[in-house]
Amino acid sequence: MCETCGCNITHGNESLIRPGGKLAKTESGKEAVTVLHSLLHENDHAAQHNRDHFDRHNVLAVNLMSSPGAGKTSLLEATIQQLDPNLRIAVIEGDLETENDAERIRKHGVKAIQITTGSACHLDAHMIHQAVHNLDLSALDIVFIENVGNMVCPASFVLGQHQNVVLLSVPEGDDKPVKYPVMFRAADLVMISKSDLLPILNDFKSEKAKHYLHDIACTAPVIELSSKDRSGMTVWLEWLDQQIAGRKAYLQTYRKATPLHGALSPHLHTLNHPVHSNKAVK
Amino acid sequence: MHELSLCQALMQQVDNIAQEREAEGVTKIVIGLGPLSGVEAQLLKNAFPIASVGTVAETAKLMINDLPLRVKCGQCGAESDVTPNKLLCKNCGDWRTTLISGDELMLMSVELEKHKEPEAVH
Numbered sequence A: 001m002c003e004t005c006g007c008n009i010t011h012g013n014e015s016l017i018r019p020g021g022k023l024a025k026t027e028s029g030k031e032a033v034t035v036l037h038s039l040l041h042e043n044d045h046a047a048q049h050n051r052d053h054f055d056r057h058n059v060l061a062v063n064l065m066s067s068p069g070a071g072k073t074s075l076l077e078a079t080i081q082q083l084d085p086n087l088r089i090a091v092i093e094g095d096l097e098t099e100n101d102a103e104r105i106r107k108h109g110v111k112a113i114q115i116t117t118g119s120a121c122h123l124d125a126h127m128i129h130q131a132v133h134n135l136d137l138s139a140l141d142i143v144f145i146e147n148v149g150n151m152v153c154p155a156s157f158v159l160g161q162h163q164n165v166v167l168l169s170v171p172e173g174d175d176k177p178v179k180y181p182v183m184f185r186a187a188d189l190v191m192i193s194k195s196d197l198l199p200i201l202n203d204f205k206s207e208k209a210k211h212y213l214h215d216i217a218c219t220a221p222v223i224e225l226s227s228k229d230r231s232g233m234t235v236w237l238e239w240l241d242q243q244i245a246g247r248k249a250y251l252q253t254y255r256k257a258t259p260l261h262g263a264l265s266p267h268l269h270t271l272n273h274p275v276h277s278n279k280a281v282k
Numbered sequence B: 001m002h003e004l005s006l007c008q009a010l011m012q013q014v015d016n017i018a019q020e021r022e023a024e025g026v027t028k029i030v031i032g033l034g035p036l037s038g039v040e041a042q043l044l045k046n047a048f049p050i051a052s053v054g055t056v057a058e059t060a061k062l063m064i065n066d067l068p069l070r071v072k073c074g075q076c077g078a079e080s081d082v083t084p085n086k087l088l089c090k091n092c093g094d095w096r097t098t099l100i101s102g103d104e105l106m107l108m109s110v111e112l113e114k115h116k117e118p119e120a121v122h
Helices: A041-056 A072-083 A098-107 A123-134 A183-187 A204-217 A233-257 B004-022 B039-051
Strands: A023-025 A028-037 A060-065 A087-093 A111-116 A141-145 A163-169 A189-193 A222-223 B025-033 B062-064 B070-073 B079-081 B095-100 B105-115
Touching: A028 A060, A028 B004, A041 A060, A041 B004, A060 A072, A060 A233, A072 A087, A072 A098, A072 A141, A072 A233, A087 A098, A087 A123, A087 B004, A098 A111, A111 A123, A163 A183, A189 A204, A204 A222, A222 A233, B004 B025, B004 B039, B004 B105, B025 B039, B039 B062
Parallel strands: A060 A141, A060 A163, A087 A111, A087 A141, A163 A189, A189 A222, B025 B062
Antiparallel strands: A023 A028, A028 B105, B025 B105, B070 B079, B070 B095
16 A cells, blocks of 8 residues: 555545544644554655665565564575576575574575564564665576564565565464464465475364465465475476566566656665665675 | 554654644644554554654654454455454455455544744734
């Protein structure tokens, strides 16, 4: 939803959020001002800016979200090993503390930027913006963002990603979608991870997980994957290929239609930061 | 606990509005919150006094309006009031519904304290 065109006001909520007129003077020298802005206005603005960065270089940005320990880093390690070697990738890692996950990625020869959030429970678009400026986007095809392990807060903060992948690991139970509807509704792909455990933890039923996803009107496709025995990897890698192709086709059409705007326009850098360079910082 | 970061973002917006309109203070802030916003009203209320200290809205009253959760069915077109973990159409039972209200996290209005107009001297 945005604040500029009023699309956040629907006929479902209109009667409740429109008080009187635009400006209503009260008797006691007070002024009531109608605002109707998202509280996340600043973050949304920064996220769009990040998206512009990615689009200028035809880079696909994928945000991975899950509980802690659902297998995000293992998925990335398996992906690095099996991905088409022509695809150039980098990883932005979000953790409260330590560089451990980034180091795991770097061992595979892939650039990883670690963001340590301290006490913050999520990544926000401003943190991603700083990380983006430490990456050479012109030499990349995919940027994976591994969000802080948390099923609540990351769902509220868009980062500029093109796709959200939400991991639901088998030990967590198949009813997670109805416990965390905001998170799962944000998913573009739901991945049932650690699927090698399905025969052991047989009270987890993938069909039930899908049923719960329907309960929250989540239309995202569901795949099963094990980073350990590598089952499901082909489907995952195909999905990534489709997203890259889809993104490129979209940008081509968009640039043809609006040659003076958007991703091809001169870079108007409205975000405030001292260094503006897309060159990699070591 | 992202309610504190949200409250800080809120303070920034309120401060901008107060400055634009040359207000002396802010007396009331009204937030609209949908059940699928991912934010707890009570946590937002708890974070407010912390985030507002030293700002123009330090003494403002925070009001939170709960917005309804409604979906429109993609199959039969009916609209239903639903709950956060059951977004099915109440008319035909289909799951392919679209949210028409309920994920808002919105600053709806602020009430500002204005400079008192000097009385005309005769």
